[in-house]
Amino acid sequence: MNNFSPALQQEMEEVGIRKTMTAGSLVLRENSYIQSIFILVNGSVRIMRTEEEGREILLYYLKPGQSCITSFLSGLHEDTCKVRAMVEEDAEILFIPINKAKEWITKYPEWANFIFHLYHIRFEELLTVINAIAFEQLDDRIMALLNKKKEVYQSNDFTITHQQIAEELGTTREVISRLLKQLEKRGKILLGRNRVILTGAM
Known part of the structure; x- marks a missing residue:
């Protein structure tokens, strides 16, 4: 948000509502109408999509200074949101009324550039997700997810359950547990109770 003009920053503070949300809190529900868009100030948020059978898949993470372009487009067209946003790490979030965002x-102009830049980033990330689902082995997708977690937590050592990995990759816990053990045998990770350590092994 440092790239915004003083006038825009002032207006954002005047009309925006800041909230502190803890890990696991729901920021945005699927199929809800968008009353405001949110900008992540601190922490991290993951964006998920639920398919008809109830399985979820991770689409992308939000970093500080970013917003969910999917929810913005839904609000712009007065449509229901097609994704779910959940706090990954304790977060400070700025909510902007959708009419102001429009x-x-x-x-x-800098706000328009911000929106178009987000669209570009998310489009590329969604292509990566599609490519991974279509062409990559599940163990490679697990490692890609764990490396994303490493970026989010800025640590090789973080807390995550087998069930959470399964939910974010749209598969079952049993499959994930089996593949994690294989990855541990190959020296790529170390497993603890609800904990994964990336070893850096190739």
Whole structure:
């Protein structure tokens, strides 16, 4: 948000609502109408999609200074949101009324650039997700997810359950547990109770 003009930053503080949310809190529900968009100030948020059978899959993570372009587009077109946003790490979030977010597109060029840049980033990330589902082995997808977690937590050692990995990759806990043990035998990770350590082994 440092790239925004003083005028836009002032207006964001005037109309926005800041909230502190703990890990596991739901920021955005699927199939809900968008009353406000959110910008992540601190922490991290994961964006998920639920398929008809109830299985979930991770789409992407939000970092500080980013927003969920999917929810913004839903709000722009007065449609229901197609994703779910959940706090990964304790977060500070700025909520902006959707009518203001629309107004700023024409009022502030830097806001329009911000939105288009988010769209570009998320489109590329979604292509990566599609490519992974279509062409990559599940153990490679597990390692890719764990490396994303490493970036989020800025540590090789973090807390995560087998069930959570299964939910984020759209598969079962049993399959994940088996593959994690194989990855541990290959020296890529170390497993603890609800804990994974990336060893850096190739």
